[in-house]
Amino acid sequence: MQNTIKKNKIRSLILVWAFSFFLPAAHAQSKNDRIQVTGTATNYTLTTAAMLEAVQTLSNSITLDVVAKDNRCSIYAMVSGSSTTSSTPMPASLLALQLSSISPPLPANFSTIQLSQTNQLLFQSSASFNHESLVYNLLLGPVGYNFNPGTYSFTILFTMTQP
Numbered sequence: 001m002q003n004t005i006k007k008n009k010i011r012s013l014i015l016v017w018a019f020s021f022f023l024p025a026a027h028a029q030s031k032n033d034r035i036q037v038t039g040t041a042t043n044y045t046l047t048t049a050a051m052l053e054a055v056q057t058l059s060n061s062i063t064l065d066v067v068a069k070d071n072r073c074s075i076y077a078m079v080s081g082s083s084t085t086s087s088t089p090m091p092a093s094l095l096a097l098q099l100s101s102i103s104p105p106l107p108a109n110f111s112t113i114q115l116s117q118t119n120q121l122l123f124q125s126s127a128s129f130n131h132e133s134l135v136y137n138l139l140l141g142p143v144g145y146n147f148n149p150g151t152y153s154f155t156i157l158f159t160m161t162q163p
Helices: 002-025 049-053
Strands: 034-039 056-067 073-084 095-103 112-114 120-125 131-140 152-161
Touching (some): 056 152, 120 131
Antiparallel strands (some): 073 152
């Protein structure tokens, strides 16, 4: 009985080792082409009338780290999902992104890009780069008075394409 338990443990270890050995080869993105999204401070709390009537900005709240092997790429963003605790859904068009900084410097669009449920072009480069860091401000509103109090959640999907 002891011997059978030891053999099963060894088989389990071998299976785990085999999966961990072959798993790193399966990537959703190439090792040479990737986009990594980091979000910090992506929550709004609107508590006054003035906050409902003005655009709310979360400065430097989303960072995109981009690596492109052939130095050309396009980056898009869209609202891919939303949910609410209220009976009134909030449209994706109330969200926007605005490029705050890009490092190292490249020509880029610093205009406000209003989001929707279709892809919106954020960044397009034909210049040579190995790694870019794009930092975006997240903007909301103005929300106004047409939405019930509650929690509203959005999922922003970022994609990178190459020619």
